Amino acid sequence: MTPHPTPALISRYAAGDTVLDDATTWAMEAHLESCADCRALLADAVDPSTRDLLNRVAEGIDTGIATGPGPKRHRRLRRTGVTARVLPWLLTAATLMLMAVLFERTFVSMPSLVLLIAPMVPLLPVAAAWSRRLDPAWELMATTPRTGLWLLLRRTLAVLLAVVPVLAVAGWGTGHSPALWLLPSLGFTAGTLALGGLVGVDRAALTLAVIWSVAVVAPSLASRQLPAVLSGDSWPGWAAITVALVAVVFLRAGEYRRLGVDRT
Amino acid sequence: MAKVRFVLPDVRRSLDGLDEGELLRRVARGDRRAFDELYRRTAPWLTTRLRRRCADEDVVAEVLQETYLAVWRSAGSQAHALAGGSAVGWLWTIAAHRLVDAFRHRARRERVPAVQTFETVAPAAEEEALAGEIGADMERALLALPAELRQVLRAMVLDGLTTRETSLLLGMPEGTVKTRARRARIAMREALS
Amino acid sequence: MTNGEIMMRTVSVAETAPTTYAWTVYAEKLQVRAGRHLAVNGLDLALGTGVHGLLGPNGAGKTTLMRALATVLKPAGGRLSLLGEDVTGNADLPNVRRSLGYLPQHFGFYPRFTVREFVEYMAWLKEMPQAVIPGAVQRAIERVGLADRADSRMKTLSGGMLRRAGIAQAIVNDPELLLLDEPTVGLDPEQRLDFRELLREIGVDGCVLVSTHLVEDVAVACTDVVLVNEGRLVWQGTAGELAQQGGASDAGDSATERGYSALLRAHRGQVSA
Numbered sequence A: 001m002t003p004h005p006t007p008a009l010i011s012r013y014a015a016g017d018t019v020l021d022d023a024t025t026w027a028m029e030a031h032l033e034s035c036a037d038c039r040a041l042l043a044d045a046v047d048p049s050t051r052d053l054l055n056r057v058a059e060g061i062d063t064g065i066a067t068g069p070g071p072k073r074h075r076r077l078r079r080t081g082v083t084a085r086v087l088p089w090l091l092t093a094a095t096l097m098l099m100a101v102l103f104e105r106t107f108v109s110m111p112s113l114v115l116l117i118a119p120m121v122p123l124l125p126v127a128a129a130w131s132r133r134l135d136p137a138w139e140l141m142a143t144t145p146r147t148g149l150w151l152l153l154r155r156t157l158a159v160l161l162a163v164v165p166v167l168a169v170a171g172w173g174t175g176h177s178p179a180l181w182l183l184p185s186l187g188f189t190a191g192t193l194a195l196g197g198l199v200g201v202d203r204a205a206l207t208l209a210v211i212w213s214v215a216v217v218a219p220s221l222a223s224r225q226l227p228a229v230l231s232g233d234s235w236p237g238w239a240a241i242t243v244a245l246v247a248v249v250f251l252r253a254g255e256y257r258r259l260g261v262d263r264t
Numbered sequence B: 001m002a003k004v005r006f007v008l009p010d011v012r013r014s015l016d017g018l019d020e021g022e023l024l025r026r027v028a029r030g031d032r033r034a035f036d037e038l039y040r041r042t043a044p045w046l047t048t049r050l051r052r053r054c055a056d057e058d059v060v061a062e063v064l065q066e067t068y069l070a071v072w073r074s075a076g077s078q079a080h081a082l083a084g085g086s087a088v089g090w091l092w093t094i095a096a097h098r099l100v101d102a103f104r105h106r107a108r109r110e111r112v113p114a115v116q117t118f119e120t121v122a123p124a125a126e127e128e129a130l131a132g133e134i135g136a137d138m139e140r141a142l143l144a145l146p147a148e149l150r151q152v153l154r155a156m157v158l159d160g161l162t163t164r165e166t167s168l169l170l171g172m173p174e175g176t177v178k179t180r181a182r183r184a185r186i187a188m189r190e191a192l193s
Numbered sequence C: 001m002t003n004g005e006i007m008m009r010t011v012s013v014a015e016t017a018p019t020t021y022a023w024t025v026y027a028e029k030l031q032v033r034a035g036r037h038l039a040v041n042g043l044d045l046a047l048g049t050g051v052h053g054l055l056g057p058n059g060a061g062k063t064t065l066m067r068a069l070a071t072v073l074k075p076a077g078g079r080l081s082l083l084g085e086d087v088t089g090n091a092d093l094p095n096v097r098r099s100l101g102y103l104p105q106h107f108g109f110y111p112r113f114t115v116r117e118f119v120e121y122m123a124w125l126k127e128m129p130q131a132v133i134p135g136a137v138q139r140a141i142e143r144v145g146l147a148d149r150a151d152s153r154m155k156t157l158s159g160g161m162l163r164r165a166g167i168a169q170a171i172v173n174d175p176e177l178l179l180l181d182e183p184t185v186g187l188d189p190e191q192r193l194d195f196r197e198l199l200r201e202i203g204v205d206g207c208v209l210v211s212t213h214l215v216e217d218v219a220v221a222c223t224d225v226v227l228v229n230e231g232r233l234v235w236q237g238t239a240g241e242l243a244q245q246g247g248a249s250d251a252g253d254s255a256t257e258r259g260y261s262a263l264l265r266a267h268r269g270q271v272s273a
Helices: A007-014 A022-032 A036-045 A048-067 A082-106 A113-120 A123-129 A149-174 A178-199 A201-223 A232-251 A253-257 B009-015 B020-028 B032-051 B057-082 B087-108 B136-144 B147-158 B163-170 B174-192 C062-069 C093-098 C115-125 C130-143 C159-171 C189-205 C215-221 C239-245 C255-272
Strands: C025-034 C037-047 C050-055 C077-082 C100-103 C177-181 C207-211 C224-229 C232-237
Touching: A007 A022, A007 A036, A007 B032, A022 A036, A022 B032, A022 B136, A022 B147, A036 B032, A048 B032, A048 B057, A082 A113, A082 A123, A082 A149, A113 A123, A113 A149, A113 A178, A113 A201, A123 A149, A123 A178, A123 A201, A149 A178, A149 A253, A178 A201, A178 A232, A178 A253, A232 A253, B009 B032, B020 B032, B020 B057, B020 B087, B032 B057, B032 B087, B057 B087, B057 C115, B057 C130, B087 B163, B087 C130, B087 C189, B136 B174, B147 B163, B147 B174, B163 B174, B163 C189, C025 C062, C037 C062, C037 C224, C037 C232, C050 C062, C050 C189, C050 C215, C062 C077, C062 C177, C062 C207, C093 C100, C100 C159, C115 C130, C115 C159, C130 C159, C159 C177, C159 C189, C189 C207, C189 C215, C207 C215, C215 C239, C215 C255, C224 C239, C224 C255, C232 C239, C232 C255, C239 C255
Parallel strands: C050 C207, C050 C224, C100 C177, C177 C207
Antiparallel strands: C025 C037, C025 C077, C224 C232
């Protein structure tokens, strides 16, 4: 430890000695901030007027504590914050997946419902995590420095970490190759973020879900045939699309700083 | 409720081994004795330091009281956020900001409290023992600075204030603070090279 | 110079560089859309340190202007620079936002958060260093007079207390630019007095813009009044000068209100002519 000031020096400092030069006081103040022993010496060396002041203030503090609130334990905000808003949608997504598994195992001749709806499953909770309709403090968030691509990515990643195991269980339960349920969902997630930079993440999620349902899911169920885009050798295409969309997201990173508000 | 007295010998014995960070964690759980002990240990130091920045006793007393009440009320969040960092450093930060607020409040009413200024004095032999703390070179460089530059440097570097806060504390325009800080930096660099 | 034990802070060069900008808020022919409509249409504005009141009739574009200044909305045309940085694009937004404080007219909050938790969350979003947040939050809560309700859930607060919690989150980072849209709604007269005092204090070293329809708020607390109508600047001057603009024939119960009516009438006359 760096050298301690002598007790005499501390006494002079405590007494408010104005003759002490600035460099000495500087060094002493820097030292005192980290040395409890020297602070104790100083506590014993204060003059009577300081002692009076300390006693007076102690009484004031006493009154203040008696008449005011006390310390409250710090609460983990996860349960009440973003997670609370997203959780219901995560559960909905998980339930949908479960129903899809049951459907697929019951109606063996129908095309795989699990593969058909897997791309849309992450979209619900991702949209919930970045939604002007679900976040009451949206307009406030629009003015903060942390708002932007990194915050959006963190929340999206958290959603994916919850959704992918659900998809994995569904995929294992119905015997599908991981590439067929993982890559399309990642692709759609990236697509939601990319389109979200233009129209808002929640609107993008809805748009993509509707397009996919109308253009692929409905015809597939009607014709009882799995579409070509979900066939076994389609996964390189999905991988390429996902990478391209992720690149778009990063190239347009600045767009995510502006949230915009609904017209009132 | 027990009246706080400046020295509480019974308390001292059982809380002796704990450092200020530990005490703060106990305060966060509502431990009044730990709070009193924290006050006993840190208030003299804080008062002395505040007094060297503000000549007005009433302001110092007000700042001290507000600081410790703030400590009591926000201990729950603060103990969590500090997690091993300097509780004492944090005490100074709170006090410094309250001091700046008091100056801002009085600037509004054009009743600015006097700021302590010191003249340069050659260091005595015993004071040189502290040279190891900041280096003999730096000590010489600091003393060679004009007092008004040293004042700004102390507020910004030692007390951790921003240029805006320094301008309120020292009662000068922010532009002047910045100019003096720049001149001080140049002078220190020249003196130390 | 420093080592781990000595608690000293290094001061960056940027911090002590001379201020390069003349005005905290500088707008030139600013255009901002609200939906399809150009609510702010060719507005010029220059604001420095002090408390500025923003007055104008409903539909004048006040809220849209506040949103544009708070960087919520991107300008559709013209120039806008805040704290010396151009915010017409997206580049310097985080820098500007760190020194910004905003309270919107319709203030959304999380009902199950306590006041302290909410202000801490906003402080985190404003990228304040973690160790500094609890102290800054306590200070902000005390400054708005909510110290004894700091740990109550927001859904248990009255309208006036909620507004004050909103003001607390706006000032927690000691902003250089503070934007308040109708902040006194729901405050009782005593709370309004305290609030005006707070504004005056912040105005000592910061730029505050308060949008209000209460002319008395403006007359008493503001060093400067900005009057807008139909998306344009009508008049800017001190509250005293505003009071002198009106005559006995103008509508209003106070000199300030009469001045306000007179200026609006003149502007409408100009626009229709």
